[in-house]
Structures are given as structure tokens and as C-alpha cells.
Amino acid sequence: MVTEIEAKVMQAKKASIVLASVDTDTKNAALEAMAKALDENRHVILEANRKDIEAAEKLKRKGELSQALVDRLKVNDGKISGMIDGIHDVVKLIDPVGETLHTLELDEGLELYKVSCPIGLIGVIFEARPDVVPQVMALCLKSGNSTTFKGGSEALNSNRAIFDLLVEAAESVEGIPSGAFQLMETREEVNDILELDAYIDLLIPRGSNDFVKYIQNNTRIPVLGHSDGICHVYVDDDADLTKAYDVTFDSKVQYPAVCNAMETLLVNEKVAEKFLPKMAQMFSEAEVEMRCDEGSYAILEQIDFLKSVVRATEEDWMTEYNDLIVSIKMVGSMEEAIEHINTYGSHHTDVIITENKAKRKTFTGLVDSSSVMINASSRFADGFRYGKGAEVGISTNKIHARGPVGMEGLMIYKYILMGNGDKVADYAGDDARKFTHKVMDKKVSDVL
Known part of the structure; x- marks a missing residue:
């Protein structure tokens, strides 16, 4: 029934x-x-x-x-x-629909279209x-x-x-x-x-x-699709801190209840004492709870006016909050940041703030995420903002x-073979015809 x-x-x-x-x-x-x-x-x-x-x-x-x-x-x-x-x-x-993706001549008059x-x-x-x-x-x-x-x-x-x-x-x-x-x-x-x-x-x-x-x-x-949206922003020691404040704040606060919002802030220890106090003040004014590792906690606990600064646990690095909560960790190098992202992240969207061109290349090459941002908010990871009109979702898959x-x-594709009474038997045996396998600049609409 x-x-x-x-x-x-x-x-x-x-x-x-x-x-x-x-x-x-x-x-x-x-x-x-x-x-x-x-x-x-x-x-x-x-x-x-x-x-x-x-x-x-x-x-x-x-x-x-x-x-x-x-x-x-x-x-x-x-x-x-x-x-x-x-x-x-x-x-x-x-x-x-119906776009010709590839055309291959198998032999004269025998043409294969990928549509x-x-x-x-x-x-x-x-x-x-x-x-x-x-x-x-x-x-x-x-x-x-x-x-x-x-x-x-x-x-x-x-x-x-x-x-x-x-x-x-x-x-x-x-x-x-x-x-x-x-x-x-x-x-x-x-x-x-x-x-x-x-x-x-x-x-x-x-x-x-x-x-x-x-x-x-x-x-x-x-x-x-994706099950987690654990996104990171890494503030490098070669970062422009004005950019870092703007990008980090937007990544967390602009709309925290979505999968492309930042959940973990990684800060290079060389700029942490200069960067974190003002960043924490911005978070505090936006009522963001900060869950800090020992290094960042040692810096922020001394600031009396800050609200909601607590110690992070191991679970925090693996948590998608979807809320006004951020975990903060100090790292010794970009390589340590990359290691943390690839270990705890969800391969969704991750950000580096740096003016160092070589580091940009390394970060984008080694961070195994579906979107990698350079000096831009994680919130840009969106179908509409990517010019797709809208999106059916965000995928962390590596196929399709x-x-x-x-x-x-x-979309997927199909193959259309245009022939003229052609037989496979002609391409087998001692006197077999040879395939040309020549790429053609031709559309299926030309022959249908």
C-alpha cells in the first residue's frame, strides 16, 4: 500500500x-x-x-x-x-540545464558530448x-x-x-x-x-x-551538507590590527546564530597583549562570553571592566555555540594555528588576518576547509554573497x-553520443579502426 x-x-x-x-x-x-x-x-x-x-x-x-x-x-x-x-x-x-561541458571526437562522424x-x-x-x-x-x-x-x-x-x-x-x-x-x-x-x-x-x-x-x-x-560550523579566525603576528578588530568582531557578533559565525579566535602570542584587551572590550560591550586558554586568560583577567571572562575547557575547542560565546586561544605560530584548525575545526570556514603574502599562501594551502578567508569575515561564506543568487546549503563534502x-x-551530467550507424566491431580485431579522441569546440545544440 x-x-x-x-x-x-x-x-x-x-x-x-x-x-x-x-x-x-x-x-x-x-x-x-x-x-x-x-x-x-x-x-x-x-x-x-x-x-x-x-x-x-x-x-x-x-x-x-x-x-x-x-x-x-x-x-x-x-x-x-x-x-x-x-x-x-x-x-x-x-x-x-543542457550546457555542453565537453565535446570529444571519438572518430570522424562519431562525437561524444558531456551535457x-x-x-x-x-x-x-x-x-x-x-x-x-x-x-x-x-x-x-x-x-x-x-x-x-x-x-x-x-x-x-x-x-x-x-x-x-x-x-x-x-x-x-x-x-x-x-x-x-x-x-x-x-x-x-x-x-x-x-x-x-x-x-x-x-x-x-x-x-x-x-x-x-x-x-x-x-x-x-x-x-x-555539513553537521558542524566550527569556524576560526587566526590573528597573525603580521596582522594589521585595525583589520583584525573589524573582521573578528563581525565574524562573531554580526549574526552569531549561524554556521559561518566564528566560534574560536586564535591569536599569535607576539601580538596578544596588544590585540586582546581592545578586542575583549569590544566583545564585552556586545555581551559576548569569552572562554579563554591559560595564556589569554592571564591577559584578560587583569582588566576589571570586562564581563564574562572564564577559562576554556577542551570541549570548547570542539563546540559550535551559535550564540554570543567565543573561545580564545594563544598560539606560538601560524603553523600551530593551522594544526588547531585542522584538528578541531569542521572544515567549514576559516580566516587568517595577516599582511604577509607568504603566510597567506601557506594558510590557504594547508587549511582543509571549504572556504578560507584572508582579511575578511567568515560571514561572507554564503551563497548569496558568493553570487549564486541563494544557496541550498553549505557543504563540507569533498565530492560533488x-x-x-x-x-x-x-546539477549532474549525461553523455550523448552522436553517430551514423557506427559499430564497436569496427574498432576490434586485426584491422581495427583507430579512435581519434580529439577535443572539439562544438555544442550539443549544434547537432540536436
Whole structure:
């Protein structure tokens, strides 16, 4: 017997075949309709989100929900404008479907084309963050992928309001198949979705470390994403300290409840006594708790006006706080900083502040992370800021896609061989024909 969840997924899988061949103008028209629907129905979204926030605040008071999760849940006019801008940016992106990636002549008149195509059906499972729905739906639609969404119960009203507006708008455009986008809402559906490897081609989880690890450990479906966001800023002894103050503060304080916020500050011992007091004052004024190793604690404990300076534990180096908390450690060299990052980090985003060109090269070469910043905030690790229009997530994987993932992470390729009655038998035996294997500057659209 086919369950309701499986029926939805099967419908989306079937629609993905049609969506893969929809032309660019039709997809862009659907995206414009989606953006317009969000703009004209702001009040609907805000009212739905108000209900979710009220419920979330009650759970927070009971200790059942963190402040970080409540922060991620909030939607205001500015966030809705950001959703709309993100969709408009996706409209401007080049349609990746059907792009000729490589052409090889096997022999005269026998040509092999490597052509980009959608992955198929993308499953997105996420906590809080209702803005995930328009971001991912826009990228999936433009790249020709169907999508099933499973949001957290804390964002039930917001997700439903946004999803319904987007789907109604997209399906109002002739040529967009119905059922290509589906929303799941009950908690039980998560485990059901994880078992549907016969239909879902790729899973993208967005949420807490434990949540993402659970997804990764309980499905046969390929998973794109990251479980931890333990990001570092290293202030080198050749740093411009004015830059260091700005970058370090922004990396932690600008929005601490996200995966690309700094969690650990590493400071070269040669500049620590000069750098740390002012940096700690800036943190203290922003109500950041500082968890210090012995060296940094010895410097900061002497400053009377500082608040919340405590000793760090070994666990702090392995913790993603998603809050106004930072761990601080003094290191003797850049090499020690790199060793710490590669040992305790999550290969997400790490930063060096230095004016030394040789050190920049060494740091970027040896730090094994999906994004490495030089004299710039870790918060730049974002699909929108990277010019991808939006992102489906940030991946620390080393295959398929890495870092902030836009449409390129939703694409795969197929091979198309154009022949004229050619037989493999002609290329075997004593008098076998020889392959030319000549690279060609030719597109598949030239022959189809």
C-alpha cells in the first residue's frame, strides 16, 4: 500500500522528468510570479510567522527551544525583501540545464558530448529558517529539479504560508508541471523520507549538528551538507590590527546564530597583549562570553571592566555555540594555528588576518576547509554573497559540491553520443579502426 508521503514523493519524482525539459523563459516567468506573490502577501507571511514566534517563545521559556533557534525562525519585512531579492537574482543566473561541458571526437562522424542535466528529485529537511523554502525552491526550479520540503514543527505556519504562495504562483505559469514541489509537515515523515531512496536522488539537511548527523547516519540517499560550523579566525603576528578588530568582531557578533559565525579566535602570542584587551572590550560591550586558554586568560583577567571572562575547557575547542560565546586561544605560530584548525575545526570556514603574502599562501594551502578567508569575515561564506543568487546549503563534502552550494550543486551530467550507424566491431580485431579522441569546440545544440 502506498502511503500519503510516498504518493507525494512519487508525484514529485514524476514531475521532475517534465521539469527537467522546461525552457528558460518559462522557468524565469515562474520565478517572477513567485517573487510577486511574496511581495503582495507580506501580511500573510508575517501573520503566520507571528504565530510560530509566539509558540517558540513559550517553548524557549520551558527550556525546550534555544534562543538561536528562535532567532532563525523570525521573519520580518527585511527578510521577506531578502527572499524576493534572492529569487530575482536566480532569474538573472544563466540556466545551467543542457550546457555542453565537453565535446570529444571519438572518430570522424562519431562525437561524444558531456551535457549538464538536473539531478532529479531533491529532498530538503530543515529546522526553523522559513527563508529556506524560497531560496531552495528558486534554485531547484531554475535548475530543473523537483523538491520535497520537510520543515520543523516550530516553523509550521510560516513554512506552509510561504510554500503555498510560491507553489500557486509557479504553477500558474503554463508549462510548469503540478506536483513538482511538495511539503511534508509531521514529525513522523522524516524517517519515512529517509527510506525513499528509490525516488529521492539527493538529501539536503539544514539544522543543528545532531539533526544533520542523524540524517547522514540513517539513510542510503546521498546527503549534501555539513553537521558542524566550527569556524576560526587566526590573528597573525603580521596582522594589521585595525583589520583584525573589524573582521573578528563581525565574524562573531554580526549574526552569531549561524554556521559561518566564528566560534574560536586564535591569536599569535607576539601580538596578544596588544590585540586582546581592545578586542575583549569590544566583545564585552556586545555581551559576548569569552572562554579563554591559560595564556589569554592571564591577559584578560587583569582588566576589571570586562564581563564574562572564564577559562576554556577542551570541549570548547570542539563546540559550535551559535550564540554570543567565543573561545580564545594563544598560539606560538601560524603553523600551530593551522594544526588547531585542522584538528578541531569542521572544515567549514576559516580566516587568517595577516599582511604577509607568504603566510597567506601557506594558510590557504594547508587549511582543509571549504572556504578560507584572508582579511575578511567568515560571514561572507554564503551563497548569496558568493553570487549564486541563494544557496541550498553549505557543504563540507569533498565530492560533488563544496562550500556554499548554488545551482551547480544541483546539477549532474549525461553523455550523448552522436553517430551514423557506427559499430564497436569496427574498432576490434586485426584491422581495427583507430579512435581519434580529439577535443572539439562544438555544442550539443549544434547537432540536436
